Amino acid sequence: RPASGPAQLARVGFVAQDTPTYAALSVADHLRLGARLNPTWDAHLAEGRIRDLGLDPGLRVGRLSGGQRAQVALTLAVSKRPDLLILDEPVAALDPLARREFLQGLMEYVAEHGTTVILSSHLVSDLERVCDHLVSLVASRVQIAGDVDDLLGSHFRLTTARRDAADLPEGMRVLQATHTERQSTFIVRMDTPGNEPDGVLEPLGLEDLVLTYMAEGAAGPARRPVQEAQR
Structure with missing residues (x-):
């Protein structure tokens, strides 16, 4: 059973x-406390x-x-040389500079030791810099999961003359649509290359x-977030 004994807990940093x-x-x-509590402690x-x-x-x-206290906490977690490091919103209360320094130290450690890290955060800009796999949850349900590069390579913002989503080329899944009197903007997913649509197609940032x-998950399966803005 997970975390059923000291031997398993010793392999996890938190x-x-x-x-x-x-x-x-x-x-x-x-x-000194870390050394006494963790048999795999790396004092060096x-x-x-x-x-x-x-x-x-x-x-x-x-x-x-x-920021310094966060660095001490990270030092205690990594110095037990865990196989898995779990970080629960570790930079939520830090200023931007302290966040950057914390994440830089984390990435240096991971690059050197190859430790698997699970990082929970609401700061999406930080995730884009340090994570290679994303799982997004809404109300404890997975909304999207995948390698960050693959997700960024398959999601786009399409701006075109006003049209219905049903008129878009086959292979485009519309996640969100907004309309003005003359223009439509769609957030779309294209997992495989298809026909190029009329309009401007731009890569979508991770945030x-x-x-x-998140908006799609909050709206539920019965309705998609489609917004009308008249000009």
């Missing part, structure tokens, strides 16, 4: 949304990360910034792609 640490303990205390890795981050090992964690599927 960083929660609030990046929990002990405010009264020093950075060095956290590393832990000490090297703290040194590279420029953190004073003797400083109490409660005096660190939010727009995710938001489209």
Whole structure:
């Protein structure tokens, strides 16, 4: 059974949304605690990360910034050398610079050690930079899943003279449509190349792609998000 014993838990690293640490303990205390609790603890890795981050090992964690505390939490998680690293909204409360530094450190670790990472986040722009596979959930239901490159290569925004979705070429799945008096804009999925439609076809960014599927999931199967805007 998953997580049924210490041997399995030792193979999983976890960083929660609030990046929990002990405010009264020093950075060095956290590393000593990690070493005592984890039989696979890599002291060289832990000490090297703290040194590279420029953190004073003797400083109490409660005096660190939010970004620095997040880095300490990540250090504790990766220094147990897990096979799987689970991150639950780890950068949600961080400023943009701290988010970038956290994710950069994460990617450097993954590139060196090949660890599998599951990252939960509402910050889609961050996902596009660091993830190679996407699963989007709405109300605990999967709306879209696939390799990021494949998803970006099959979703487009089509702008054309006003027309009905039924008039688009075969092979286009319309996910969203908006209309003005003279113009129609469609978010479409094309898994295989087909007839080029009249109009302007542009690649869809990951954030727009995710938001489209979230809107579709929130609307339910009975209705698609079609909006009318008269000019």
